[in-house]
Amino acid sequence: MSKEAIIKTNDLTKSFGAFTAVDKITFEVMPGEIFGFLGANGAGKTTAMKMLSGLLIPTSGKASVVGFDVFKQSEMIKKNIGYMSQKFSLYDDLTVEENIAFFGGIYGLRGDVLEHAQAELLQRLQLMDQSKKLVASLPLGWKQKLSFSVAMIHKPRLVFLDEPTGGVDPITRRQFWEMIYEAAENGVTIFVTTHYMDEAEYCSRVSIMVDGKIAAMDTPRALKDRFGAKNMDEVFYTLARGAKRGE
Amino acid sequence: MIGIVIKKEFRQIFRNPNILRMMMVMPIIQLIIIPFAADYEIKNIDLAIVNQDNSSYSQRLVQKLVAGNYFQLVEAGTDYRTAQESIEKGHADLIITIPHDFEKNIIKENKATISISADAVNGVKAGLGNLYANQIIGQFNAEIREELLVMPRHNEIVNIQTFSQNRYNPHNDYHLFMVPGILALLVTMVGALISTLNIVSEKEKGTIEQINVTPLKKYQFIIGKLTPFWILGMISITIGFIISYLVFGIVSLGGYLSIYLYSGLYLLAVLGIGLLLSTFVDTQQQATLFSFFLMMNFVLLSGLYTTVESMPGWARFLSDLLPPSHFIKVIRSIFIKGSSVVDILPEFGIMAIFAVVLNGLAVLNYRKRA
Structure with a gap:
């Protein structure tokens, strides 16, 4: 099992009319990896991620995610992945507990299993006394941690994180990455997009998209060596400078 | 689910x-x-009456018009131009003019004309005002006809009345x-x-x-x-x-x-x-x-x-x-x-x-x- 790639794409393409948002990308993500998916705004990251998570139907190419085909088995993919989007995606007007119950319920958790998962989640986040509070009243950092945990309530093998740390302070970001590491240690594969290059350093492997294509893909160390750069920032600049697409 | x-x-x-x-x-x-x-029913239509006849018949008609709660008398006079002015100023919605010789014509020639002019800016009000006035004048007409029936030479007149019934919503x-x-x-x-x-x-x-x-x-x-x-x-x-x-x-x-x-x-x-x-x-x-x-x-x-x-x-x-x-x-x-x-x-x-x-x-x- 561990030898088999959890995400596998071959010339995966998505066009909107004449515009090719994602242009023949081919890559593999192995189980347990923290795969950083980088690129400037408009490079096609979110589109690629939406195809892989079953939100968008690709125009051409091939891709399989957690062993299912993105063209035909998107419903099976949805059951087996977690997804946390750029925008905060819990219900503000529901309590912590109600959000957990709702999303847990949608993923098919019932009765004791749901209660157990809920108790464990609250314990891990130390939110036991806040469980009856509305999500709206939590600080952003907590919301994002909760959102991440809720995205994994059904214990998926793969989680997509779309700019999960946008707009939070450095301390919360650090804590958030600790949670990501913890999940990865438990065997969950993490597919994460980010604009923070320090976060790219935390990834086991990184791909950088420029104008819908993958311009480079390797471990952060190997990329820095190849481009003779001090850090991922420089690597990113070197690659993204040539981009033709803007915002 | x-x-x-x-x-x-x-x-x-x-x-x-x-x-x-x-x-x-x-x-x-x-x-x-x-x-x-x-409410579609329009009450309190402002009425100006120009009574140029000043006879007992014309007095009775004016009283009849003002008696119900459809019309509100805002002006009574003999000059049409004054009444016209009050429509222009928006005081009145409807002018009813009872001409000179009204009574004389009814008795002698067996017919008389009354003119109704309405301010049609508010079409519904004008239309309904006209309708109400016609109904009241019709009633008045029937009344005096009955009175005049005693005179034999009038009994050949055919009296036509409309009778309307609102089915299902009687009132x-x-x-x-x-x-x-x-x-x-x-x-x-x-x-x-x-x-x-x-x-x-x-x-x-x-x-x-x-x-x-x-x-x-x-x-x-x-x-x-x-x-x-x-x-x-x-x-x-x-x-x-x-x-x-x-x-x-x-x-x-x-x-x-x-x-x-x-x-x-x-x-x-x-x-x-x-x-x-x-x-x-x-x-x-x-x-x-x-x-x-x-x-x-x-x-x-x-x-x-x-x-x-x-x-x-x-x-x-x-x-x-x-x-x-x-x-x-x-x-x-x-x-x-x-x-x-x-x-x-x-x-x-x-x-x-x-x-x-x-x-x-x-x-x-x-x-x-x-």
Whole structure:
């Protein structure tokens, strides 16, 4: 099992009319990896991620995610992945507990299993006394941690994180990455997009998209060596400078 | 699965006092206020009388005109120009001129003319004022005819009277006519606007994207979303019936079962409109503007304030394409005529087609976006 790639794409393409948002990308993500998916705004990251998570139907190419085909088995993919989007995606007007119950319920958790998962989640986040509070009243950092945990309530093998740390302070970001590491240690594969290059350093492997294509893909160390750069920032600049697409 | 969504929706609805207020308080206030304002009967028409005859007959006619509560005498004189001026200033709506020799002509020549001029800026008022005046003058005519009958040479005159009867609504009670219609619009508001706003707000907040990546099926999400609004719609109809009874003493002549069956079907169609709308717009602002436009058309084309039968053919065709027109028609016929389920069976069919088509389009369009 561990030898088999959890995400596998071959010339995966998505066009909107004449515009090719994602242009023949081919890559593999192995189980347990923290795969950083980088690129400037408009490079096609979110589109690629939406195809892989079953939100968008690709125009051409091939891709399989957690062993299912993105063209035909998107419903099976949805059951087996977690997804946390750029925008905060819990219900503000529901309590912590109600959000957990709702999303847990949608993923098919019932009765004791749901209660157990809920108790464990609250314990891990130390939110036991806040469980009856509305999500709206939590600080952003907590919301994002909760959102991440809720995205994994059904214990998926793969989680997509779309700019999960946008707009939070450095301390919360650090804590958030600790949670990501913890999940990865438990065997969950993490597919994460980010604009923070320090976060790219935390990834086991990184791909950088420029104008819908993958311009480079390797471990952060190997990329820095190849481009003779001090850090991922420089690597990113070197690659993204040539981009033709803007915002 | 659907149950989980319904539970979540109800939690959110009960936590948001604005939705509840809109759904419960708005119908109550509107049902109590609008029927009083939307009254077709026009009273207190300001009347200027130009009496150039000053005879006993002309005096009697003036008294008769002023006696009822239709006319309010604002000016009485002998000069037409003064009366004309008071119409121009907006003091009077109608001028009735009794010419010189009025009495003499009645007695000698057996006929007399009275002129009525109305300020037609407010067409309804002018038309009704004219009508009332004609009726009163007609009555006056009949009276003096009876008196003159003693004189033998007048008895060959044929007396024609009109006799009109308003079937089903004998006293022409406008509340009986308006309340079911207003009820219909309220249900439309609740069904179309609030459900659209609800779905679009999930789009705005981005929670819908989160739902889309879960294994929840589209139909489960849609049914789970619409069911609470269907239930709330039925509750607000019930509140409407209670108010109609308490405030206006209006009780349906037809069975409430047929009303609820038809309303339930209608709500499905209206929720379809809401759902369809929500697939087109991205923000609550757009949704509000769009439904405002829809409501305007519903109000003016559905036969609530206007008569569908007197519209030109194309407008009648448009009116037939709007579900509220059918709903208003059916609710009125159940309420006022006491139509039974069997009587309105074809209307059930039409509404079922609306429900299927609107929801079908909405679901198709919804899928494309995902």
